[in-house]
Amino acid sequence: MALSACGGGAVASGADRVKDASGIRIEVSVRDGATDAGLNTGVRVTGGKLTDVRLIQADDGATVKGAIAADGSSWRPSDQLARGTKYKLVANAKDDKGRSATEQAMFTTVSAKNSFTGSYTPDNGKTVGVGMPVSFNFDKVITNKKDVQSHITVTSSSGQKVVGHWFGAQRLDFRPEDYWKAGSKVTMKINLDGVKGGNGITGVQSKTVTFTIGRSQVSTVDMNTQTMTVKRDGKTIKSLPISGGSPDHPTYNGQMVISEKLVQTRMNGSTVGFDNPKDSYDIPDVPHAMRLSASGTFLHGNYWSSPSVFGRTGTSHGCVGLRDNKGGGGDTPAKWFFDQSLIGDVVVVKNSHEQTVKPDNGLNGWNLSWSDWQSGT
Template sequence: MTNSRRRKGLTVASALLGGVLVLSACSSGGDDASAGDGGKDTSQAKVDEAAAEKTSEAQIKITPKDGSDNASINNSAAVTVSKGTLTDVSMTTADGTAVDGEISADKTSWKPSVQLERSTTYKLAAEAKDADGRVAHENASFTTVSPTNSFIGTFTPDDGTTVGVGMPVSINFDKAITNKAAVQKGITVSSTSGQEVVCHWFNANRMDCRPDDYWQENSTVTLKLALDGVEGADGVYGVQQKTVTFKTGRNQVTYVDAKTKQMKVTQDGKTVKTIPISAGSPDNKTYEGQMVISEKFKETRMNGATVGFTDDDGKGEYDIKDVPHAMRLTTSGTFVHGNYWGADSIFGSVNTSHGCVGLNDTKGANDPDTEGAWFYNNSIVGDVVVVQNTGDKTVAPDNGLNGWNMSWADWKAGSAV
C-alpha cells in the first residue's frame, strides 16, 4: 500500500472514530436523554429547579409602592406578608433617622407607631421567612405629601373640653377649598342629643357646623375628620384623620339690654343673677344679636388702634394694658369685660364704652366679689350672650362664632352637600 493510500485509510478511520466519540458524548444521558426532550441539555433545568427550591415562598408587600410621592402621612408605610412571617422591618428618613414601628402579634403586618411628617422621604426594608425558614427581602422608598400640596383644618372647640351650648364646630382651612362637597363629605358632626347638624360654608376657608337651636345641655358632640387623601382643590389633598369629642355644660344664656343697662344671666331658662352694665355709647353702639364667648382672659390689653379707634395723631383713643376679666364676643373686638377705670355710678345708668359691655370691677382682677369677676368665673367658652336694644346692626354671622344670627333656612343653604 502506498503512503497516500495509507493516509487516506487513517483519515477515514479517524473520521469514523470521531463520529463514534461524538455520538457517545451526546448520548451520555442514556434512555432519559431520549425521553421526549429532543436531546435538550437538562443541566440548566436542574440548576433552575435547585434555585426554586431555595427561594422563599414569603410574599412581602409594602405600601405605598416604591417611588410614590404625595403619600399619606396617616395610612402610608404599611407592610404585610403572606405565606410567611415578618422577622424584621426598619423605616428611616432620608438622613437615617429611625421611625418607630411595631410588628403585629401574628407577625404578618407592620406599621409605624408615630404619625409621619409631611414633605419627607422614607425608606423601608422588610425581611420575612416562610414555613421552611427561607428568607425574603423587600425594599421601598416614598415621599409624603408636601405642605404646598396638602391642606389642614384648624378646628374649635378642642378635644376633651366642656363648652357652652352655643359653641359651634368651626373649621378654618389653611388652603382655599374649591371641592367643598368632597371636603364636607369627609367631615361628620353628631351629638348624643340626636339633633340634626348642618355645616355652612362662610367662604372657601371656613366651615361651621351647628344644629337648628343651641345644643342640648350635658350632651356629647363628636367631630370626625376623614380628610386623608381628599382632594380639596386641584392637586391639594387633605392629611387629617382624627376624631374629636367635646361636651356641653349647663345651658347658660345671658341677655344684655342696652336700654335698661342691665344684664340678666339665665341657666336652664331661670334667672340666676342680674348685673348692671355699661354698653356702647350712642356714638359707638354695641352690636346686637346672639354672640358666643370664644375666648377668656383674666387680664388683657385693649388698644383702640387695633380696632380702628384712633386720634388725630394715629394713636389709639384708649390703651388699657390690664383690662380685667375679658371675654371675647366677636373677632372684630367686642368683649364683655370688667371696668375699673369708670365711676361706679355709670353701671346701670349710662352707656359709655366704645362698643364693649362693661361690668364693675377692680384693677388687678383679684377681687372675687365684683360683678366682673362673678360673671367671668361663672362663664365658659361657648356660652351665649344676647345683646339687645343698642340701636346698632346685628352682628355678622361670621364675625366670631355667631352663626346663630342666620336663619336655619339660610344656614342650610350654605351647605355643599
C-alpha cells in the same frame, strides 16, 4: 399598594401581582414611588401576621417609631410623618405554617406647598358651652369644598343633626339647628389625609377629637335696661347691671359666643379702627375680658368708669362692661361672671341700635337661620 409576596422570604416588587401558596397579602396604604404620599402611611396583612415593619427616612436613616396591632394584622406610625420627606418601608409577615413574605415601598410625602391643614376649635378633651361650634380654618384656599367637607364628620351623643357651613373658601363651621344639649359628647373625625382640596393641594390630617358640652348658660343683655340676665339650665341665677355701647358706638345685636377668656388684656382703640383722638383709648390692664367677636367686641370688667353708669348708661365703644376693680381683685360682678363662664357660652344682645353681628364675625353662626345655614354646605 396591595401585593401578594412569594413565600420563603421572596420579595414582591412594585410591579408584581403574584399569588403564592402562602396566600399572604401585605397592603401598604401608599403606592411605591409616590411623591405625594399622606402622612399616616400604614400596613395591613391578610393570610398571615406582621412580624416586623421598618420605616426609615431615606436622607438620614432615622427610624420612624410605630406599633404592630396585637393581632398582627396592621401597623401604623406612632406620629404623623413629616411633610416633603422621602421614606423607605419594609414589611415582613408569616403565615401559620411559617412561610414568610416581604413588601417594600419607597415614597415621598406631600410637600407643605402642595398640602393643606386646618386649625380647629374646640380641641380634644375640652368642656365647652352649648353655643360652641366646631370651626375649621384652612391654611390654603379650598375649591373642592364638597369632598373636603365629606371627610370631616361631627356627631353628638344627643342625636342632634350636625351640618357644616362654609364661610368663604378657608373656613368651615359645624353646628346643630339649636344649641348643643347640655352634657352631651361631641365627636369630630378628621379624615383629610390624601384628600384633594383643589389647585394641586392634598390634605394631611387624620385625627379623632372628642369634647364635652357643659351645663347650659345663656345670658341676655338688654340695652334698654342696661342689664344682663344670666340663665343656667333655663333658670335665672343672676341679673347684673352693665354699661354697653354708647349712642355713638352701639353694641352689636345678636347671639354671640364667648371664644376667648383673658384674665387681663390690653385694649387699644387704634387696633380696631378708633384712630380719631376723640374716640381713641389705650387701657393696658382690662380685667376679666371675654371675646364675643373677631372685630373686637368683648364682655369685660370696667374699673375706670363711675359705678353710677352701670345699669343706667352705655359708655363703651361697643363692648359690654361689668363693674370691676383695677387689677381684677375683689368680689365684683365682672369677676363673678368670668368665673361662671365657659368658652362656648352664649351672650345674646337685644334692643341695641346697631345691626346684628355678622355670622362669621367670631363664632357667631347662630345668627343664620337653619335653612340659610344648610344652604352653605
